[in-house]
Amino acid sequence: MTQSLQGTDRTAARATPELALLLDVDGPIASPVTRDVKPDIIADLVALASAGIPVIFNTGRSDAFISEQVMEPMIAAGMPADTVIHAICEKGAVWFSYTAEGPGPIHVDHQLAVPKAYGDDIRRLVAEDYSAHMFFDETKRAMVSVEQHVDVASEDYLAEQKLFDADALEIMGRHGLNAAILDHHAPGSDDTADYRLDPTIISTDIESVCLGKDLGASRAVELLAAQGITPLAWRTVGDSRTDYAMADWLHHNDHDVKHVDVRPADGVPVKPYTILTAADLDLADDVIHDDAGGAFLRSWREALSI
Numbered sequence: 001m002t003q004s005l006q007g008t009d010r011t012a013a014r015a016t017p018e019l020a021l022l023l024d025v026d027g028p029i030a031s032p033v034t035r036d037v038k039p040d041i042i043a044d045l046v047a048l049a050s051a052g053i054p055v056i057f058n059t060g061r062s063d064a065f066i067s068e069q070v071m072e073p074m075i076a077a078g079m080p081a082d083t084v085i086h087a088i089c090e091k092g093a094v095w096f097s098y099t100a101e102g103p104g105p106i107h108v109d110h111q112l113a114v115p116k117a118y119g120d121d122i123r124r125l126v127a128e129d130y131s132a133h134m135f136f137d138e139t140k141r142a143m144v145s146v147e148q149h150v151d152v153a154s155e156d157y158l159a160e161q162k163l164f165d166a167d168a169l170e171i172m173g174r175h176g177l178n179a180a181i182l183d184h185h186a187p188g189s190d191d192t193a194d195y196r197l198d199p200t201i202i203s204t205d206i207e208s209v210c211l212g213k214d215l216g217a218s219r220a221v222e223l224l225a226a227q228g229i230t231p232l233a234w235r236t237v238g239d240s241r242t243d244y245a246m247a248d249w250l251h252h253n254d255h256d257v258k259h260v261d262v263r264p265a266d267g268v269p270v271k272p273y274t275i276l277t278a279a280d281l282d283l284a285d286d287v288i289h290d291d292a293g294g295a296f297l298r299s300w301r302e303a304l305s306i
């Protein structure tokens, strides 16, 4: 009797977890310097997920990157057999789920892909003019992404990136495609275009304007609903202005959400939900990126006694 009650309680707790985590990867989880994930962060992700806290990645990265940098280390760290992790990649265009057994099927929304001929021209442009600073990400299925080499200094990359972005935009025009460069400080300014260039601190993503962290958030809610899971509250975590779209979407759709900004130097916008930074954990201003992301994961473990 007691045992079956405990079983029922556990099932109920799994259906309505106290928190669900929706995590940008580059920045809060993976170091933007080394591009990999610290073992402590992997351990905390496994502990939270094992305790029934949904852990969902919402990234511009490819499924191949998530498999290598997050899935394989989590499985190696001893993820239990009944734990399911969802990964929404390429800003909502690609998604898959994994367990200790490995990845399930990879889903791709091909309608959201950049035309292949354009991608081919960008691959050629990078090879001919920009290969000293950046490389073409061959693992993307819907977006076109060009990323900084890890051994190139950030300021050198950022200067070269401006030239690349201008060339990439011009090639859009040659293909008869309508595109705009996303202004870091004015998301939504590209409303009339079909495609956008989104320059980040380590890459430029070229993508359909239908992609975004808000699309990823809606897919996250759907993936949990399909498992019968309705979280009581969400925590979204990111390092870019565009990551706020996760919390915007959840808040707009009546979910309880707080957003963690691990790189608040861009300025913290006014939002109708709570925004947390490392200062809320009594950490110094220079605790950013995965140091801040890791500190929040640890704080949630502690708060939930996991």
Ligand SMILES: [Mg+2]
Pocket (backbone or CB within 6 Å): 024, 025, 026, 027, 028, 238, 239, 240
């Ligand atoms: Mg990021």
